Amino acid sequence: MASYPLLTFFLPFLFLFIARLFNVSDAQLLFQGFNWESSKNPQGWYRVLKNLVPQIAEAGVTHVWLPPPSQSVSPEGYLPGRYYDLNASKYGNERELTDLIRTFQASNIKCIADVVINHRTASRKDRRGVWAVFSGGKGDRSLNWGPWAICKDDVEYSDGTGNYDTGDGYGPAPDIDHLNPRVQRDLTQWLVWLKTQVGFDGWRLDFAKGYSTAITRGYIQRATPQFVVGEVWSSLGSDPIQGPEAHRRELDNWVKEAGGVATAFDFTTKGVLQSAVTDELWRLKDPQGRPAGLIGISPEKAVTFIDNHDTGSTQKNWPFPPDKVMQGYAYILTHPGIPSIFYDHYFDWGLAKEIKMLSGIRARNEIKPQSSVEILAAERDIYVAKIDGKVITKIGSRYDVGGLVPPGFCLATSGKDYAVWEKI
Secondary structure, eight states: OOBOOOOOSHHHHHHHHHHHHHTOOOOOOEEEOOOTTGGGOTTOHHHHHHTTHHHHHTTTOOEEEEOOOSOBSSTTSSSBOOTTOOSSOTTOOHHHHHHHHHHHHHTTOEEEEEEOOSBOOOSEEOTTSOEEEBOOOSTTOSOOBOGGGBOTTOSSOTTOOSOOOSSOOOSSSOBBOTTSHHHHHHHHHHHHHIIIIIOOOEEEETTGGGSOHHHHHHHHHHHOOSEEEEOOOOOOOSOTTHHHHHHHHHHHHHHHHHOTTEEEEOHHHHHHHHHHTTTOGGGGBOTTSSBSSGGGTOGGGEEEOSOOTTTSTTTOSSOOOGGGHHHHHHHHTTSSSEEEEEHIIIIISSOHHHHHHHHHHHHHTTOOTTOOEEEEEEOSSOEEEEETTTEEEEESSOOOOTTOSOTTEEEEEEEBTEEEEEEO
């Protein structure tokens, strides 16, 4: 496939440095700082990641998403038990975590905790022999719960005596009754503790479909995080038009009902984009001429991504076509929304150089979550869009852009089946 010649190398990094120095852009850029295997690193993941902070900062990252910090039955952290126990995490201990957070914040990067509050694993059995007694850990803090904290309609853990679940069920662990005032109070105190004592600036809400948006809104209002992104993952369906439309409306409703600083991972854009790059680039334009994902209707609330620890990594539950990943980054890093970079792509796949070129273009052209998009072409093998009238992005196997790039634009970067121009 054709690749455009690279006209410059050092200039984008100079502009990126100037943009960060003078804060000329209020755009946000998220970095997922782990993958599915990170908990197994023999050096301790928090210590490994601390050494990589300077390289992550070079990409213009503003927020880093860190793994679940609490003691967990699963090494990855997604079956938490003792919420306050940060020393039993497979990623490292509490001191190493707070040291990592301070290191990121010294580079003006905010830290996002992976918050798993839909479900919780019990610490021991009760008098009936049921695993339904929870221990908060760490001294006299709360979160010591009983069966009353489990939803009564939990199919797998039917001994719960709490209220009915307000969201989707989760099989591997008991679903927490978030309607219980004691549960709300205890979890709010823990979330505030993560902010005031540990140093986290915000949350990534795991399995956010497991409880209602009213519950989410309550935690946001009471604990006042600076940034929240929810994992609301549903199937797109088979219809190429109605499927994505209904899907992004679900995401849009979630962020609006959650309110405040809530955003959501744009699973619609991921699904449409990874189908589009297989010679179906027409998918990227909706019937109204807008981007087909959540970024087409609520871009300031959309966190775009290519892959994460679930969809990619070693799990590969819904991976992006590996030979087209850079087309994906060319799209999300130049388009509206809050783009995110996956650890694997940046470090393990050796794509840091190309990703930094694109993030530099985003920074110096001040592309923001709410930036405007004019789609110039969306056909089988070519997609071209103008962002804020200052940047033109092309992805797809067709080399000839057919006069869609007007005079006054200069090629800024390019790679296999993608190119980006900037207005001079």
